[in-house]
Amino acid sequence: MSGVSAIYKKELANYFNAPIAYFIIAVFLLGTGYFFIYNMFMTGSASLEITLQNMGILLITVVPAITMRLFSSEYSGKTIELLMTLPIRPWEIVVGKFLGAASIFLLMTLATAINLIPLFLYGNPDLLATISGYLGFVLLGLACIAIGELFSSLTQNQIIAALLTWPVLLGFWFVGHFKVFQQTGFLRSFSDYLSFTGHYANFIQGLVRSESIVFFLATIAVALILNTSYLKGRR
Amino acid sequence: MISLENVSKRYGSKEIIHNVSFNVNKGEIVGFLGPNGAGKTTTMRMIAGFTAATSGKVMIAGHDMADQNYEAAKKIGYLPEHPPLYDVLTVRSYLKFCAEAKHIAKAKIPSELDRVMQACQLDAVVNREIFKLSKGYRQRVGLAQAILGDPEVLLLDEPTAGLDPGQIQETREVIRSFGENHAVLLSTHILPEVTLICKRIAIINDGRILAVDSPESLQSAVAQSNKVTITVIAEKDELKKTLLAIDGVTDAEISEPSQSNGVVKAVCHVVAEGRIESKIAKEIATRFELLGLEKEQPNLENVFLRYVGKN
16 A cells, blocks of 8 residues: 555645646636636525536536546656656556545545535535535546546556546446437447436435446446556556 | 576577576686677576576575575575666665565664665765766666665676766776676677676677687687787888798788888788797898788677677
């Protein structure tokens, strides 16, 4: 486990010693603030439902910018040679990096909680729905990060890593829409099951379904395992 | 400590390392010589565990790289060709990361960092970000990373590249003192460096090991076209006749005598044979006034060029 913690600390130091992390957090908060104010004044109801929905799509555009450098920069900076020859196991590298990027994301998420202050001060929102909405948002974010990390490990070019991640995340976001084109019931429910939007919508509505939790956790696990095997295979 | 047995590496259908075998023992610095593209870096990478050998066995301190990669990695300090540095980190935080990754006990990390920073003369730049460092400093941060945790095996891929003469000497000193009770494999282009600090040399070309021996034996093995130069006061033609009469001297080139004192220089081509220089000295000294005699040894450069087939 000490390998995970060493990698994790290095990732955080790397994020915060360069301007990217600050920039990404700023862009995300700016977007979230805009959606929050717009939705509040448009609907006039003290609910985060639509704002969380908007935050989801915003997250999908921001995550590749967080994850693109995870492995790509190690390849292009030749530091992968150090990582792979230190006494650290490949899974420790993958998990340490995942936790590093996840920390940036959680920090970002925590900062959006500032919106909750006026919401609870001047309105009477559903507390449980807000909590479950945030839980869904966190799970969605972690799944996106795991996928982004996997694609970052495939190329030494950060831009290509981001360009590979975007369509995949958007695919997971929109795959639910394909169900109307499916003839067979199995394909319909399968495209529904793969849909980030569908699972996320449950959380936003205050519905914490174990099926959705398992879906996001399984997505994370599959991406991290594939990532680890890819690193091992590179030898 | 390091042992390679019939190690080969293939990328696709192309085999770039063919049946390489050699070993490095504890307390020994072995120089790894070869022209660019000979397979030095690939071999180093296989020993370090960055790439796996296609066939053959790489053993590090009793651990097989194929299945005990993790255990072996604990014994190795590795400085790759390009020092693997994180530019945005400071020297201290970079080395701290490496120390943690090498499982050095938390309490020991500060003293260990001080030790390597002192050995590699990094005190002046401890808190500077790595991207601000000169090439020489970057190289030394890489070296400091490699010797962190006092690994039993040290692999250095061109450690003195980019250093100025003063730094080269200091770095050599670090490597030499490290080599006293560790196993060090040093790949380099700089031939005098090898003669200075290495006990043995492995010469590689085209993915094949051509020779593994001490610098002296390699030199004497190729000592075929030796030359003996004598400085003498003598008459030119007479000297030439005397020299050619000596058994073993095949030819002699004699310079014009100096105007002031009549000193001439003669370069004798001799067959590779023991003590030919003393035979020449004896013959010449009895008849002329011999002022000096010098036997030209093949330097490592010639040895190297001979082995890699360019001479």
